[in-house]
Structures are given as C-alpha cells and as structure tokens.
Amino acid sequence: MYNVEATAVDLLQVIGHTTHGAAESAAAAAREESPEAALVEAVRRGDNEAFGRLYATFGRMVHGILLARVPYGEVDDLVQDVFLTALKKIDSLRDAAAFGPWIAMITRNRAMDYHRRSRETTEVTDEVAQTRAEQTESVEVLNLIRGLPEAYREPMILRFVEGMTGPEIAERTGLAPASVRVNIHRGMKMLRHTLGAGKEQ
Amino acid sequence: MSDYLWDKTGEADEETRRLEELLGGLKFQPRPLELPAAPARNVNTARTTPRSLLSWPRLAVAASLTAALLLGAWLMSAERRTTESDARQLAGTTGAGNGEQAKYQPTMPMKNDAQAAKGGGGDKQSPSSDGPGQLPRASDAAVPVRPRRARLARVESKPRANRGEVAKLKTPGATPERRELIAREFTREEIAAAEKVMYALRLTSEKLSYARRQVQDAGRRETNR
Numbered sequence: 001m002y003n004v005e006a007t008a009v010d011l012l013q014v015i016g017h018t019t020h021g022a023a024e025s026a027a028a029a030a031r032e033e034s035p036e037a038a039l040v041e042a043v044r045r046g047d048n049e050a051f052g053r054l055y056a057t058f059g060r061m062v063h064g065i066l067l068a069r070v071p072y073g074e075v076d077d078l079v080q081d082v083f084l085t086a087l088k089k090i091d092s093l094r095d096a097a098a099f100g101p102w103i104a105m106i107t108r109n110r111a112m113d114y115h116r117r118s119r120e121t122t123e124v125t126d127e128v129a130q131t132r133a134e135q136t137e138s139v140e141v142l143n144l145i146r147g148l149p150e151a152y153r154e155p156m157i158l159r160f161v162e163g164m165t166g167p168e169i170a171e172r173t174g175l176a177p178a179s180v181r182v183n184i185h186r187g188m189k190m191l192r193h194t195l196g197a198g199k200e201q
Numbered sequence: 202m203s204d205y206l207w208d209k210t211g212e213a214d215e216e217t218r219r220l221e222e223l224l225g226g227l228k229f230q231p232r233p234l235e236l237p238a239a240p241a242r243n244v245n246t247a248r249t250t251p252r253s254l255l256s257w258p259r260l261a262v263a264a265s266l267t268a269a270l271l272l273g274a275w276l277m278s279a280e281r282r283t284t285e286s287d288a289r290q291l292a293g294t295t296g297a298g299n300g301e302q303a304k305y306q307p308t309m310p311m312k313n314d315a316q317a318a319k320g321g322g323g324d325k326q327s328p329s330s331d332g333p334g335q336l337p338r339a340s341d342a343a344v345p346v347r348p349r350r351a352r353l354a355r356v357e358s359k360p361r362a363n364r365g366e367v368a369k370l371k372t373p374g375a376t377p378e379r380r381e382l383i384a385r386e387f388t389r390e391e392i393a394a395a396e397k398v399m400y401a402l403r404l405t406s407e408k409l410s411y412a413r414r415q416v417q418d419a420g421r422r423e424t425n426r
Contacts, residue, residue: 048236051234051236052234055231055234056231059229059231060228060229063228063229064229067227072227076230076232079229079232080232080234080235083234084234084235084236084237087236087237137223138223138224138226138227139227141220141223141224142224142227145224157224159206160220160221160224160225161224161225161227161228162228162229163221163225163228165207165208165209166206166207166208167207167208181204181207184206184207185206185207188206188217191220192216195216
C-alpha cells in the first residue's frame with residue numbers, strides 16, 4: 001500500500017501538474033485499491049479464508065507488538081485473542097484500508113489489559129521453563145530491547161525478531177516512515193551501547 | 202545510499218547479522234486460528250439491529266412520548282365531547298319552549314320552588330317577557346332539575362345545532378363578527394333565551410352547592426353535640 005501511494009504521489013509531483021488535493025485523491029484511490037481493504041470487505045461478507053490471509057499478513061506485526069509488552073510465553077495465546085477480537089469488531093472499522101493500524105491499536109490495548117488483569121505471581125509451567133532454557137541468550141537480548149525506551153522497542157522487535165523491513169513496519173503499523181527509521185537507528189545505537197557495557201562487565 | 206538496518210539493502214555489519222540470527226528464533230510461528238462457527242452472521246446481525254437502539258433509557262423515552270401523545274389525544278377528544286354535549290344541551294333547551302320545562306318535577310326541594318310555582322317559573326324566563334339580552338333576577342333562576350336520563354332522551358330527539366357556532370356563543374369575549382355568524386343559525390330571541398337558561402343553570406348549581414354545604418355543616422354540628 002505504501003509503495004503504491006508513494007509512487008503515485010511522487011509521480012504526480014515530478015510531472016508538476018498536480019495540486020495538493022490531487023495528490024490526496026491519488027493516495028485515497030491507492031488506499032481504496034489496497035488488498036487489505038478487499039480482504040476486510042470479504043471478511044465482512046463472511047469469508048473466513050480472507051480472514052486467514054489477514055492473519056498471515058498481520059500476524060508477525062501483532063506478535064512483535066505483543067513481544068515488546070508482555071512475557072514471551074503469553075504472546076501466542078494473546079495473538080489468537082487479538083485476532084478473535086478483531087473479527088468480532090471488524091464491523092466497527094470505518095476505513096477498511098486501515099486494518100493494520102486498527103489491529104495494532106487493538107493489540108496495544110490487549111497488552112495493557114493483560115497487565116491490568118495479571119497478578120504479580122506467575123505460575124511457571126514446565127514448557128515455559130524449557131523454552132527459556134533453550135533460548136536463554138535470545139530471551140536475554142529480547143529483555144534488553146524491552147528495557148529500551150517505549151518508542152524504540154516496537155520497531156526494534158519488528159525489525160530484528162519478526163524480520164520486517166523499515167518500510168514494511170511503517171506500512172503495517174501506520175506509523176510515519178521517518179519516525180520508524182529514526183527509532184530503529186537510535187534503538188540500535190542504545191542496544192549496542194548496552195551490549196558493549198554488558199561485555200565489559 | 203544503502204541502509205541495511207532500514208530496508209535490508211547493502212552491506213550489513215556483523216553485530217546486526219548476529220542479532221538477526223539470535224532473535225529470529227523468537228519470531229512468529231503461525232498457529233491455526235480457531236474461528237467461531239459463523240462470524241459473518243454475527244457481524245450482519247450486529248449491523249442490522251444495533252444494541253444501542255434497544256437500550257432501556259431509549260425504550261423508556263419512547264414509552265413516555267407515546268404515553269404523552271395518547272394522553273393529549275384523549276384530552277382533545279374529551280374536550281370535543283364536552284363541547285358537543287353543551288351544544289346539544291343548548292340546542293335542546295332553546296328549541297323546547299318554556300311550557301315543557303314546567304312538566305318536569307324537581308328532584309330536590311328548593312328554596313324558591315314556591316315562588317317559581319307561583320309565578321310560573323318558566324314563563325319568567327321567556328324572551329318575550331324580559332327582552333333579549335337581559336339577565337334574569339336571582340329569584341327567577343329556580344329552574345327545575347330534571348333527571349339526567351330524561352334530559353338526555355329529550356336532547357337526542359332534537360335536531361343538532363351547529364357545534365362551532367354554539368361553542369363561540371359560550372365565549373365571553375365574542376366579537377360582533379362571531380355574533381353575526383351565530384345569528385345566521387339562531388334568532389336573537391333564541392340566543393338570548395339560551396344565555397338566560399345557562400345563567401339560570403349556573404345559579405341553580407351554586408345554590409345547590411350552598412344548600413349541600415349547609416346540610417353538611419348542620420350534620421357536623423349535630424355530631425359535635
């Protein structure tokens with residue numbers, strides 16, 4: 001979606017025959033033709049397969065946002081919760097092309113809700129304990145990223161854990177590409193500093 | 202300018218590669234999504250009948266409005282019935298002639314009955330004796346009270362008066378135009394007679410109320426003794 005929008009706007013500006021309103025209408029047209037909008041409309045008509053495609057497209061983003069906020073062992077169940085909530089509320093989504101930012105907001109709200117409801121004592125199951133043993137180093141680094149300022153956590157995890165590119169993160173979450181880029185670079189700088197300090201100790 | 206950290210183009214430094222490999226093990230592993238049986242049907246139902254429309258406060262407001270409308274309609278119809286009844290009564294009285302009134306026996310003994318019988322009660326109210334527009338004296342107001350059923354039967358037998366005109370007749374501040382309109386339907390004598398009868402009825406009503414109060418007071422005094 002982002003690429004189509006950007007290309008349309010850039011092209012019109014280069015030609016020099018465009019006004020601001022024309023650029024906006026081109027962007028709006030690009031949004032209307034986005035595959036997400038078509039999938040959302042199909043889901044509204046009762047197409048479960050379309051919802052499966054939305055899950056495949058946005059699952060990584062939801063997983064990454066949750067990973068930046070809740071314990072690793074809880075993330076998978078919460079991903080399911082978030083998508084079921086989205087399915088229930090999909091009728092309230094006004095702009096079908098804005099499914100990404102919309103589900104990102106649902107995910108952040110669900111993470112806050114998790115912290116509100118969860119008790120201080122957490123039962124550690126055998127499975128979680130085993131996972132932690134196998135992925136000790138990964139989880140340690142993940143915890144370091146989760147210790148970064150909030151603005152850097154999400155793009156850093158989406159970039160390094162989920163393997164998404166910067167433009168992809170901006171497009172899916174609805175954040176400004178420039179902000180995502182700055183946050184990734186600053187977050188990386190802080191993480192390097194933290195890792196270097198850890199090695200020295 | 203290539204920026205591997207941003208869009209994975211160009212050369213990547215060693216530390217970035219190492220972080221990608223290390224953290225890549227925690228990435229999203231899609232699980233089959235457990236969807237409810239018929240999500241679309243639920244969505245459509247929610248769209249056609251929003252819950253907010255069925256909330257109790259809204260229903261209460263709607264019920265209040267309906268009740269107010271019904272009450273207003275009932276009051277209007279009651280007012281119309283009263284006007285019609287007055288019109289019939291007035292039309293019956295004006296067309297009856299005074300001789301008929303004397304046929305009915307009073308149901309309650311009146312203070313002025315003797316005078317009324319002596320002077321021929323009904324004759325004193327005739328327009329010919331007092332002239333149009335003159336109000337009767339208090340002693341002339343001893344109109345015999347007829348049983349309601351007999352009175353209604355008599356009213357039914359009379360032709361209907363013009364409802365609107367008779368209603369205007371009762372209006373205290375009737376304009377000359379209105380009086381002219383009324384005059385088309387009734388003669389001046391008839392109108393004057395109707396006014397006299399209404400005045401006499403009011404007087405009688407007041408007298409009856411006064412008598413009732415007197416009787417009640419006397420009863421109380423007896424009880425106190």
